[in-house]
Amino acid sequence: GQIASGYKAGGNNARPFFPSQLNSFDPEELLTYELGVKSIWADQLRLNAAVFWNDYTAIQLPTTVCTWAPTVPFNQQTPCASQNNVGDAEVWGFELEGEWVPTDAITIDASYSHLDHEYQTIDPGATNVTLGMVPPYTPENKWSIGAQYEITLGNNLGTLTPRIDFNWQDEIFAAADNDTTNFIEDYSLFNARLTWRSPDDDWQVAFEVTNLT
16 A cells, blocks of 8 residues: 655746737646555466555646636737646545566467546636547556567577557547647557577567558
8 A cells, every 4th residue: 555645846837929928827736646466376366456546636737728817908928838726636546557477478468448537627827628638648447468478589589579469549639628629539559579589598689660551
């Protein structure tokens, strides 16, 4: 079990396009509780699991509209490139990972994670952020699986290990104000790798392809 706290200092808008865009933002804090287990079974199977809950306050996120700046006699709210506090949230989730080594040559591994982020309060001036939205680049679910097989080459020529990996990630948004213009659909990646290791295992050469399909 673990209880930990995190802290990110506050600051001010270092890039105002107008003097009226000068703005200070508060520090953000995170208090997290985690409970997990790590285990090895029959010297072949490793299983790890963890569940966590976070209390996240005064969350800092970039904003593209400086809502504290005036709009008359002309609009000084945009363009804007500033950090701002958007609100407080509760975050919980869990992670699972495993590795199976049935023989010295074969390795199979997999992982899965779930993350649930829920804003509890929204600060005034948080640009278009509402309850129900999620922070940028925060997928709810992710999982992966991979396998490799080590081939021993004759005449003391080392080993050759082909490996394949498959990864899947849930849909995400690329901005704090979730919108169709910054929506990224769920996607999968299929990767492959071929590694040659020297007989004394001092060095290796690998050929890798990302996004094979």
